[in-house]
Amino acid sequence: MPEKLNLMQHVRFLAGEIGPRPAGTPAHAAATDYVKQTLRRTGLAMEHLPFTVPGWSCDATTLTLNGESGESNNLHAAANLVSPPCDVTAPLVTAGTVADLDALAKSGDLAGKIAVLYDDLTRYPLIPLNCPIYNDPRDQHINRTLLEANPAAVITVNPHLNNVERRIEDADFTIPSATVPADVGARLLHHAVNHANEPVHLRIVAQDITQTAPVAAHHILGLQPGSHPARIALMAHFDTKLDTPGAWDNAGGIAALLGLAERLAGRDLGCGLEFIAFADEENYSQDHVVYINERGPLFGDVIAAINMDGIAHILGQNTITCMAGNEAFQAALAGVTAHYPRVQWVDPWPQSNHSTFAFNGVPAVALCSSVGWDIVSLRHQPGDTPLWLSNDLLNEVVDLVVAIVETLADKSPDAFRVSTTPA
Numbered sequence: 058m059p060e061k062l063n064l065m066q067h068v069r070f071l072a073g074e075i076g077p078r079p080a081g082t083p084a085h086a087a088a089t090d091y092v093k094q095t096l097r098r099t100g101l102a103m104e105h106l107p108f109t110v111p112g113w114s115c116d117a118t119t120l121t122l123n124g125e126s127g128e129s130n131n132l133h134a135a136a137n138l139v140s141p142p143c144d145v146t147a148p149l150v151t152a153g154t155v156a157d158l159d160a161l162a163k164s165g166d167l168a169g170k171i172a173v174l175y176d177d178l179t180r181y182p183l184i185p186l187n188c189p190i191y192n193d194p195r196d197q198h199i200n201r202t203l204l205e206a207n208p209a210a211v212i213t214v215n216p217h218l219n220n221v222e223r224r225i226e227d228a229d230f231t232i233p234s235a236t237v238p239a240d241v242g243a244r245l246l247h248h249a250v251n252h253a254n255e256p257v258h259l260r261i262v263a264q265d266i267t268q269t270a271p272v273a274a275h276h277i278l279g280l281q282p283g284s285h286p287a288r289i290a291l292m293a294h295f296d297t298k299l300d301t302p303g304a305w306d307n308a309g310g311i312a313a314l315l316g317l318a319e320r321l322a323g324r325d326l327g328c329g330l331e332f333i334a335f336a337d338e339e340n341y342s343q344d345h346v347v348y349i350n351e352r353g354p355l356f357g358d359v360i361a362a363i364n365m366d367g368i369a370h371i372l373g374q375n376t377i378t379c380m381a382g383n384e385a386f387q388a389a390l391a392g393v394t395a396h397y398p399r400v401q402w403v404d405p406w407p408q409s410n411h412s413t414f415a416f417n418g419v420p421a422v423a424l425c426s427s428v429g430w431d432i433v434s435l436r437h438q439p440g441d442t443p444l445w446l447s448n449d450l451l452n453e454v455v456d457l458v459v460a461i462v463e464t465l466a467d468k469s470p471d472a473f474r475v476s477t478t479p480a
């Protein structure tokens with residue numbers, strides 16, 4: 058058995074010392090330096106894929122209701138990512154369903170008001186208007202209806218207590234907007250019924266992205282050439298949502314990636330290795346766009362893509378799934394996981410960097426935890442600290458991925474692809 062690596066040191070640095078690190082922030086730049094320097098020390102050839110994100114930061118979001126405001130009055134509100142600044146005093150209108158919203162838009166009752174969206178409209182974050190990865194006609198309709206009806210501001214109600222995971226994260230959504238937790242949403246709905254004519258005040262003190270210069274960021278690549286062009290891509294993202302230290306999501310994945318570089322750099326495997334630390338999985342989709350633009354032409358050389366996101370939760374087990382591979386791929390993986398009986402096979406899930414490969418026909422593996430993304434009290438929350446991660450489970454992922462790499466290293470990139478019959 059290989060010696061256990063101290064992978065928690067990376068988690069503690071990224072999530073403990075640095076903390077929340079959305080692309081474009083100084084903390085993100087510090088995380089970039091740490092990952093780059095740690096990868097470089099293993100002897101990999103370093104490259105980077107630059108991009109820019111909007112220069113946005115928010116100094117304050119204040120919601121005032123019946124003369125009360127602020128967290129001491131349980132009126133917490135948080136500006137949505139890249140929201141324009143505002144200082145709006147207006148009556149509320151409310152919509153819980155697409156039909157509610159359509160009726161309000163038709164009657165002209167949204168213009169100049171503060172629209173409170175809840176229930177079906179804000180159960181999950183709305184997919185951005187020009188999202189390059191997913192396109193949801195329903196979310197497009199909601200976004201466009203709001204932009205055309207032109208309310209003075211939008212308040213999105215997160216259905217969970219103490220949770221302001223943003224419901225709008227979209228540079229093309231040009232109406233000022235903020236997210237409130239469930240109890241604040243309930244107070245707003247009571248207010249709309251009982252004090253319909255009394256205006257509510259929403260103030261967002263934030264940078265206006267139309268007036269600020271974009272901020273530079275980059276993905277980090279650590280390359281090890283093989284004796285032929287075929288390569289295996291290993292990846293994790295190091296950025297976070299707003300307000301979360303992101304230990305489980307995804308300092309743990311990066312810790313495993315750094316551990317894999319330590320174990321695999323310098324080894325003669327035949328195929329090449331590409332270690333990818335993605336810089337923007339959470340907020341601006343630049344992982345997908347920039348990587349495909351720069352490296353997409355080389356997808357034909359990739360034997361498999363292996364992504365680690367949300368691994369090693371101490372209250373669960375590591376999980377594995379695969380996408381876009383043929384039966385031989387699944388059989389090869391099953392042969393390896395047979396030696397890791399605690400690792401659970403789960404259904405395919407697309408919500409992370411492996412999809413960039415899988416959606417383009419590259420056989421892909423995704424590793425996560427059995428606790429799943431449905432822990433809303435933890436996912437993208439301030440409580441996502443190193444407490445939740447297990448060094449043993451991080452090492453299990455590293456051991457497993459090393460074994461997968463050893464199994465796939467001498468295969469041709471065509472060996473595991475789903476064959477497409479010419480028409």
Ligand SMILES: [Zn+2]
Binds near residue numbers: 294306307338366409
């Ligand atoms: Zn993640």
